[in-house]
Amino acid sequence: MSILTVKNLQLKIGAESILESISFRLDQGRILAMTGESGSGKSMTALSIIQLQPKNAKLEGEIFFNDQEITKKNEFELCKIRGAKIGMIFQEPMTALNPVKTVGDQIRETIILHTTKNKRSAEKETLKILERVGLSPATEFKKRYPHELSGGQRQRVVIGIAIALKPAIIIADEPTTALDVTTQAQILALLKKLVTEDNIAMVLITHDLAVVADMADEIAVMQNGVIVEIDETPNLFQNMKHPYTRSLFAASKHLVDLPVTKVESDALLTIKNVTCRYRLARTKIFSKSDYFTAVSNVSFDIKNGERVGLVGESGCGKSTLTRAILGLEPIYEGEINVDNQNILKATSSTRKNIQVVFQDPYGSFNPRHKVSTLIKEPFFLIKDPLEVKNIEDKIEKVLEDVGLSATDKNKYIHEFSGGQRQRIAIARALIIKPKLVIFDEAVSALDVTVRAQILDLIAKLAAEYGLSYLFISHDLSVIRSITDRCLVMKDGKIIEEGTTKKVLEQPQNAYTKTLIEAAPKLPTFQTEL
């Protein structure tokens, strides 16, 4: 008998349909993954199961938990189910925890809420749970506040809260999306262990197909609020029926067609023994400030025509290095030269050779400016009046080059989707025809199908414009598809470098090996598409 059965769930906000005909069953000890791109309705389904959908949303359909229909239950009974019988794990561990209570408190209060245990036995129980999720020594961790823990540790706390009362079902909404690849691997392993030990039924929501392939027994693919395909994992991968599933899978495995380019012998960008550090806030009034070294003795070159990747997890120093290359960050030791000019002393004639595309399609643009104003901003670096002629034509051409239309230049940025905004960001970077572009996690915030299109675009334009680029990403599959050579960064240092193929297939450094192993892989068994 299935522990959870959902029949024809329908969710509407006003006239808009958010979810339609959602049906599935889940048995104990099994993991069902709900996957799809943003806006597909995965999170709404999760919230609806525990009846925490938005107040103005109308829910229809039936949800059976343990043979009891729960959509019509009153709040009091639902409160008894939530937390005790159905546990929930959310995406952002930092904001999911109350910042002013210790983590021990937050686990303990769940126990006290649902059982008749007194404070002391709840305390003992809390320590056991902390150990179980890998936060050891538990007596130390229970006193910590959320801001004192790392992202992975916080997520373990959230998991601890979810499993505290040995629920029958756990719903995990993008539990590892905000975490580093290595941490993600650990958290997923923890979840798998708990599911087996406690015979829990888990609904795992994630946009990452590779994670799904690793973890799930059954997969439901969602698009626009509807489940388009649902099947056991091996069956699904061998035999995809729905065209959307196929395109999703194709995009995840997408290998960009990198045209062969000619690499000059002279270096465009030289980074020599660069160290960047900044002062930490003083913790004692009269002591000297400590320094944090973000970039430590880094050296590498990028030649004209090269496509180089930089791999690193958060905190490795890649953002500081990016800003240093752009001349926006003070350099403590060493030198960065572009076209043989020191970047810190460079004039606009040198600076105009480097441009950048950022990660966040929503924060990269001034919301009050029209697209044409946004795109032509780099022209501020062009002092030659001849080049500045016909700016409007140049704007239109570059918009068409990136796959948009010339009339888009009069629109405002909020009229565009994430993928379209990144195209505009690329247009802004290319309009003054720089020699080097830095792509700083430029596709990390995009859905997988859009990501594939943008990567194709970048490869094509790089060849057309004769660009060199430095592509920074934490995602190994992206690096694999779009770079010829790559460097691996950790704790401010470059710990490995070589051709992309060699680094990813025959890593020498232990950390690189960990990174590669930790990254979830899509299965190789599939029919030819």
Place this chain on the structure above:
Amino acid sequence: MLRYIFKRAISLIISLCLASIIIFAVVEIAPGDPASFMLGINAQEDTIAALRAELGLDQDKLSRYFTWVTGMIQGDFGTSYTYRSPVAEMITERIWVSLPLALYALLISTLIAFPAGIYAATQRGKSGDLVVMGATQFGIAIPNFWFAMILVVIFALKLRWFSAGGFVEWENGIFQSIKSLTLPAIALALPQASILSRVMRSALIETLSEDYIRTARAKGFGKRAVIWRHALRNALIPVLTIIGLQFSFLMAGAIIIEQVFFLPGLGRLVFQAITQRDLIVVESVVMLLVFAVITVNFIVDVTYAIADPRLRRRV
């Protein structure tokens, strides 16, 4: 934590020093010589000079400043030009009116604002919320001295429940003293309660939309439990700052209300001293009020650090 308090304390002392300089400078720059003001238009040159010497006004500004400051640290606030009596005594007398009045008004304000703000936040968008928001809009728009006048007309002149003004000394009966402070406290409390309700409401609404509230619901806490156990404590943090600010405002803002109700408080004292060009009294009372504000801010900052553990490590 101790480092945090230490740094705040240093800040407090520096602010007090700067404040004293500013106050002294502003009062001294003002046109008009206190001595000639006190003696009138027809006074003789040498009479004025003699008075100036007696009041110590002939010394240069720097030494007068230092005398004043060192005196204050020791508790000597100087001698009033007009009354020739120690300012410290005058202040002590008046504080027994102003401080209770401020606390009374703060109490009324809080007692109204907390339930109103919490109710409005829980009824957000519904009629209960609209009523509270409408009422507070009016409350903020009403000048407190005008409201005081209305209160006097209705409750003192027509209904005769209270007297129209004056203060009954504490020695003559606590109940009577409190009664004489009631109408003024209500007049003061009205706009403050309105502001505080809105702050409480928006702080609570903001807190309720945080992710950890959603986690609490997912844990099984009901809507009411979530408010009391999780939201309120976090929402109180910004509310506390406002209460601190309000206390400072009430001490000083009562200056007009004390005129309306003939209350012998600090406000009335400083007002009379200004009109009489009694510079020493003005400087000392303003310094005291600034001291009160800065100290209250300090206390609020420390309370912040106790309430919000994220602040404790940063210096």
Place this chain on the structure above:
Amino acid sequence: MRSGSLIFGVLLSALVVIAAGVSFLWVPFDITQLSIPNKLQPPNEIHWLGTDHFGRDILSMIMIGARTSLAVALLAVGIGVFIGVPLGLIAATRKNSVIDEVIMRTNDLIFAFPSLVIAILITALFGPGAMNAIIAIGIFNIPVFARVSRGAALSLWQKEFILAARVSGKSDLRISAEHIFPNIANLLIVQGTIQFSLGILAEAGLSYVGLGTQPPIPSWGRMLADAQTMVSFAPHLAIIPGTAIIITVLGLNLLGDGLRDFLDPRVRKSRE
């Protein structure tokens, strides 16, 4: 309720502004003429709002008083904006530097001073009158605008589009003007209406104790002071100016609330 705030706010504020504006061209009666036989009339057909203890027409006095209140409050806001906003923006470009510390500490210091007491001090010592009232009130607007601008600017400096502007070689000053200021303008408008309404209340308070606008120019605050002794037999003398103040402040606050929602880009998006 959202659009209700805006509509009511605009209506009430406009009412007061129009009354003030009209008063430059025409008032029902000449208030420099005292007319003792006509004194203390309650509202009637000739004098719509009645007359005061000197026989002057109250409606005319209210209209001219509107001028005073609005002018003083507006100029005081002007002082706050023109000095406070640049200070705040400069402080934000150099966060945690010496200049930032100096600006913020000075801000906090001014906040520590009891504004009403200082306003009374300044106007009493330097001479009562509208000009000094404007300065006295304006001084306390400066730290408000400085703090608001700095706070908003700081969060904008973190955004990537600012980084993009720096990559395009633009200086901090240019970025503050081209990118930062237009994005905080909405916030400043809303804060401006709040400070404006506070200025109206402050001017009324100063005039009430005799330190604001001086006779013979009418001001609402002084009308209330004059009314105090006669309020038991001529209540309209107190009620009418008080109501005028309430309507103005209420209108401005509603306008501020309504503007805040109207200009909020998130609300705007759902309307499109």
